[in-house]
Amino acid sequence: MNQPRGLADGLRLPAVALPLGLYVLLRGLDAPVLKRLQELGLQHQVNGENPISFCNVFFFAQLVVGVAALLGGRRQVGPALAALTTPQRWLLATDTLLGRFLAPVAYFTALQSLSVISQTLLFALVLPLSALLARALLAEPLPRAFLPSLVLISAGLLLPQLAATTSPGPMDDPSGLVWALLAVLAFSAAALTGRRIAAAGIPPVLSVGVGSLVSALVFAVLAVILYGPGHFLLLRLWWVVGVILIYALSLSLGSELALRHAYRHAGVATVSLWGSLTIAVAVLAAALLLGEPLDAATVAGVLLLLAGVGLARRRPLPFPGGRGDHL
Incomplete structure (x- = not known):
């Protein structure tokens, strides 16, 4: 006998609460922790260079995710590869290039020039841009509330910037804005692939x-x-703990596993909606862990962003959540 939809959703809530909450926490801590590692690298340079680079950070991050994904299905790799058509091989290559190389590199480089709060707000653009690209390239319908949600997201982005015109943040740099927009474009395109x-x-x-293994x-x-x-x-204890244990294993692999587990108990719309709270977690963590200023305009901007993202996600998105939904 089929249960009413509302009752079934209610029964799934306790099962999805833990992995979804863990995903929100770990994904929200991604940028603040990475920013702190970059700062530590500047303070402990090796041969005059920052030992924290996009090369070694994402090597370990992609390596642990790739190995974990292959552990349970390594016997499927050969038959699955043989079954791929040539267009599907190109599709996988494009997805790897966009979502596992170009987007992370631009994300890392932008974070070197922007504050975590500024970058987090900018990355809210992934949602509307992904929807627009899906509409233009895949002919998929836009969410019903797309226009008002876009207005709210734009207002949430502009409000802190307008308030900061008299006293711009010391960590923000124009080059960081270019890299951030490139990362937004790459993540949005990866959502389509x-x-x-x-x-x-x-x-x-x-x-x-x-x-992940190829990109590693x-x-x-x-x-x-x-x-x-x-x-x-030339590794040091803080580097090993920070990069391998905290960033690669805890944040990268932990958020990936938590997200997969959440999808076992809830649909894309539910997971995506609650996943928007990573914005608030990232901003709060940046203020607490990095001492970034959290003024009234920023708080208001975050609230507008959450309202806009939540409004757009009242209906299922035209693309699955996950890596492309990097908020």
Whole structure:
């Protein structure tokens, strides 16, 4: 006998609460922790260079995610690869390039020039841009409340900037804005490739497992070319704990596993809606952990952003949540 939809949703709430809350916390801490690691690297340079680079950070982050994704389905890799058509192979390559290389590099570089709060607010643009790209390229309908949500998101972005015109933040730099917008574009485009991958039925062992391992290999090669093998060998305790244990294992892998578990108990719309709270977690963590200013205009901007994102997510999005929904 089928249960009423409302009752079934209510029964799923306790099961989804823990993984969803864990995802919100870990994803929200991503930018503040990465920013703190960048600062520590500047304070403890090795041979005059910051030991925290996008190469070694994302090498370990992508490595642990890729290995974890392959552990349960490594026997499926060969048959799944053999079953791929040529267009599907290009689709996976494009998704890896956008979502696992270009977007993280731009995200990391932007964070070097922007405050965590500024970057977090800017990344709210991923939602409307993804919807617009899905409409233009995949002919998918926009959410019913797209226009008012876009107005609220724009107001939430502009309010703190207008309030800061008389006293701009010391950590913000114009180059960081360019990198942030590039990251937003890459994450938004990756949402579309992720949507097409899901529609094609390509298993996560390929899209996540193999894709992450390939990008990890690219980051390792770049690290050797740009910095030499000493970039990995001259490790210190704070580096190992910060990069491998906290960022790679806890934040990257932890948020990925929590998100997957949440999707087992709730739909995309529910997970995406509550996932918007990562904005508030990131802003609050930046204020508490990094001492970034949290004034009334910023608080009001965050509230407007949450309202706009929540309004857009009252109906299922035209793309699945997850990596492309990097809020």
